[in-house]
Structure formats: C-alpha cells, structure tokens
Amino acid sequence: MLSNRGTRVRGSAGRRPRRVAMLSVHTSPLHQPGTGDAGGMNVYLVELAARLAARGIEVEIFTRATSAGLPPAVTLAPGVLMRHVTAGPYEGLAKEDLPAQLCAFAHAVTRAWAGHRPGRYDLLHSHYWLSGHVGRLAAARWGVPLVHSMHTMAKVKNAGLADGDLPEPAIRVTGESQVVRAADRLIANTEREAVDLLRHYDADTRQVAVVHPGVDLDRFRPGRPDAATGRAAARARLGLPQDALIPLFAGRIQPLKAPDVLLRAVARLLTERPWLRDRLVVPVVGGPSGSGLARPEGLHKLAASLGISDVVLFRPPVGQDRLADWYRAASVLVMPSRSESFGLVALEAQACGTPVIAARVGGLPVAVRDGVSGVLVAGHDPRDYARALSRFADDASLTPRMGAAAARHARSFGWDRTAAATARVYGQVLRERRLRD
Secondary structure (H helix, E strand, O other): OEEEOOEEEOOOOOOOOOEEEEEEOOOOOOOOOOOOOOOHHHHHHHHHHHHHHHOOOEEEEEEEOOOOOOOOEEEEEOOEEEEEEOOOOOOOOOHHHHHHHHHHHHHHHHHHHHOOOOOOOOEEEEEHHHHHHHHHHHHHHHOOOEEEEOOOOHHHHHOOOOOOOOOOOHHHHHHHHHHHHHOOEEEEOOHHHHHHHHHHHOOOHHHEEEOOOOEOOOOOOOOOOOOOOOHHHHHHHHOOOOOOEOEEEEOOEOHHHOHHHHHHHHHHHHHHOHHHHHHEOEEEEOOEOHHHHHOOOHHHHHHHHOOOOOOEEEEOOOOHHHHHHHHHHOOEEEEOOOOOOOOHHHHHHHHOOOOEEEEOOOOHHHHOOEOOOEEEEOOOOHHHHHHHHHHHHHOOOHHHHHHHHHHHHHHHHEHHHHHHHHHHHHHHHHHHHHHHO
C-alpha cells in the first residue's frame, strides 16, 4: 500500500499508459456545472484529463452528443480530445431513459476504435454506472483493463433520500453490481466510499483504490483584503452589500442537495434574531436538476411561504471564474446535502478562503475539517443549521479566521496530486494485466 496524503493505492507503479479512453455517457464535460445533470463530475473529468495529459498521458473522452450541430471531436486541452457519440435522440432524453441507449453508445464507441490500429488505448476509465456498462463491453472487446469511478452509488443515495425524492431504480443497483464485478480497479473518492463499495457491492479490497478529487488552486484562491480579488471587491462586483451576512448555496437545485434546509434554517434564524433581516443576503446559485425538475419553482415558493423572499437571491449557474467571486463574497458556504460522494463545491469555497457549513455525510468530513475550516452538522434539522449560522452572525471574526484555515486545508487537494495518484493506479493495473497475461 502506498499512501499520499489520504490517497491509497497499492503495489508499484508499473508502466504508464500512453493513451486512455474515458467514458461519460450521461453528461458532457462541456456542460455548465450546476444545472441539468452537470455537476462535480463534469469538473472532475475536465481537470483530471487535462492534468493527466500534462503528465504525458493522452486522454480521449467519449460522451453522448446532445445536438446535431456538435463536431465529432473537440480538443478540450493539449492532449485531451472529446468525441461526441450519437446514441438516441439528441435532445429531450432524460437520464432515466439512457439505459435503453447504452447498446447504441457501445456500438459507436467500438466503431470509433475500429477505425484505428490495434492498441490505440492502453486502458479504459469509465465514470458513473451508465459509462461503466459501456466500459465493461468495450474493455473486453479491446482487451484492455477497465478502471471505474462510481461518483455516486444508488444504494447510498437511497439510504439518504429527502422527502418527496424518488429512489434510484433497481436497474441501476443491478447495473452497478455488474460494473463492480467487471472492473479491474475501482477508484473511490474517500475511505468511506471504499467501505461502501465493500459493504454494499461486495467489492474485493484489492480491487479498490482511494484517490481524493482535487481543486483548481489557480482559479479558486483566497483574495487579499487590499486586492481586486478580496471579499469586498467580490461583493462590489456582484452588487452585494459590504456589511452583509451572506450564507451561500451553490449547486444543483434538487432534494438531494437539500437547499430547502438552508432556507428553513434562515427562516428560523430570523425568527430568533429579527434584527438580522436588514443585513442578511442568501444567494442560491444553480439550476433545477434531477427530481428538482418536476418542481422548478419549488424553492421560490418555499422562500415565499417562509416569508424570506426578500433576503433570498436566486441566480442561475455561472462559469468557474464568476463562481469564484461568489465564493469569495460569501460569509460561509452551506452544503446540507443528503448524500455527497465528496463535495467539490466545499473544496472550491475553502480554496477561496470561505468556511463551510456542511452535512456530515459521504466525503464531506474529508473535504471539510470540522471546527477548523468549517462546521459539520449531523443530520438535516434546520435548527442545527440555524445554530451554526448564528455563530457567524454573532462573531464577525469567524469568517476570516476559519477562512484562512480553510484555504490552508484546501491546498492539500490540488488536481496535480489527484492526477499523479490516478496515473499510479493506471500503472498498477497495467502491470497486473501484463503479469496475468
């Protein structure tokens, strides 16, 4: 076992692959995170692929074409090529409809491979269970190892459903089990996720490697009070009051992410401290996703029913640079998620020098250092989140103090470290395949 700041991989590195095929069936790395099915996995794919390419490993990402006007291939970064695969209708296809298109996707991927000389790809890395299904077929056809990243797991999500949320279907549970059996290696975001793979899916201990996701430390960085990147400057650019208490929610608006918990906590906070209303702004930056699409105005209606519409600021998803401004402007980021495989948003906010209030679920206890870079809350009771928010309302020094610790904590999660650990996993898998063959 080789340990690298919480990254667990086994054995010696073996040889490094020349070219890796990555699969992302249900969401394209080009899609805007924070809306539809686009989220942390999109960021993960782009960053990991670019950092692997910088280490000399070419990456080709296969994703489903969602428009007839998309070019067959797009260069995302030097050494990173994204291929658009036609599989089913371009538009109007929900994620729940995609299992019926997996055969078409697999056929298109293997057809693209057939146009090249044998041995074009040394290894295949699939992301999410839909891609894993295609991956196990393609890897067997190409005679290459399969590395798979779950990102989220049906059994874990179903154990933490919000009221009114729909459970993940049985076809996904079965499909994930099949992918686990087929994969040469499973990359888990945290030790907790590794344990879930062993407990819920009977994965082999030797099959699992833990590699923490990263954060772009060049884009997400703390501002200096006297510089254009500081909190005051960010608030000015966003039109936010300088003296406001600003608890931020950033992400997809769906029951799983529990933005309603934040709104209910804010309502309770104002009941207990009505004088805060004049200096409280609650930005919600993101778009409806998943089961949240059934009631796209649900969160607006909840804010109205709670009597807090005047302090809640709804904003659509934004690009990464603009998102960094929202992080810097905030007093604290709030993540009351019901399930979170890691929580890239928490890392991004901390890298910008903003502390985090988060649910003690999934990978968030790794992403957030409780009592140092933020506050972890057990459960999803709005009263507990209101108490956590009151600490920031009562102590103006808490944001800069915890924010400085948050930035230091985030510095140990750069994407270069993630790419280096992932490359070692690839090397070990190739070495094992070579010894076995």
